[in-house]
Amino acid sequence: MQLQHGDGPREESTSVQDAIDSIASRLRELRVARGLGIRELARRVGVTPSLLSQMERSSVNPSVVTLFRLAEALDTTTDYFFGNDRGARASEDPVVRKGERARIELSGGIVWERITPTDEHDFEFMACMYPPGATSAPETQRHPGRDYGILLEGKLIIDVGFRSFELEPGDSIAFDASLPHRLTNPGPGVARTIWVVLDRNRPPT
Numbered sequence: 001m002q003l004q005h006g007d008g009p010r011e012e013s014t015s016v017q018d019a020i021d022s023i024a025s026r027l028r029e030l031r032v033a034r035g036l037g038i039r040e041l042a043r044r045v046g047v048t049p050s051l052l053s054q055m056e057r058s059s060v061n062p063s064v065v066t067l068f069r070l071a072e073a074l075d076t077t078t079d080y081f082f083g084n085d086r087g088a089r090a091s092e093d094p095v096v097r098k099g100e101r102a103r104i105e106l107s108g109g110i111v112w113e114r115i116t117p118t119d120e121h122d123f124e125f126m127a128c129m130y131p132p133g134a135t136s137a138p139e140t141q142r143h144p145g146r147d148y149g150i151l152l153e154g155k156l157i158i159d160v161g162f163r164s165f166e167l168e169p170g171d172s173i174a175f176d177a178s179l180p181h182r183l184t185n186p187g188p189g190v191a192r193t194i195w196v197v198l199d200r201n202r203p204p205t
Helices: 009-033 038-045 049-056 064-073 078-082
Strands: 102-105 111-114 123-130 146-153 156-160 163-167 172-176 181-184 191-198
Touching: 009 049, 009 078, 009 102, 038 049, 038 064, 064 078, 078 102, 078 111, 156 172, 163 172
Parallel strands: none
Antiparallel strands: 102 111, 111 123, 123 191, 146 172, 146 191, 156 163, 156 181
């Protein structure tokens, strides 16, 4: 799949592969550091050992839900899987250039880009892209915290609890993320969003 972010095709292709590889290498490193075998981690996450092995080899990408479960099982945050920013940048530099965002690609071609210079404790600021037909999960998901989003381009259907909302460009939404929710792009174009997530890593009450 060729993503369109304004950069050249070769640079974009390299960026996407870097995003996939960052998940694979960090997943494998942390699993080993935690002393977990593939079968045990797969059991905790609810996937097959074969699928987990493919993730560690960069053959497949995890879904949004699987990424959350991996982070929980490995006692880390989803931000851990972003890897390092492209290019060297001093930690005190407050600016994040478009081509230097830390990013990961999930199954279905969903792309998350961190738009803060470094990981922020209990706070996430991300640009997310959903290709036509992409959904954040086959079933609704939930996590601690509160989600705030704005749709910049395309259309997005967001199911929250027992309600469904269709967003047009410029529309925004805020909701308690402990409610079951799911994001779907009905197409035909790419949906581009900005999300702020507060207290995602807060222990459930």
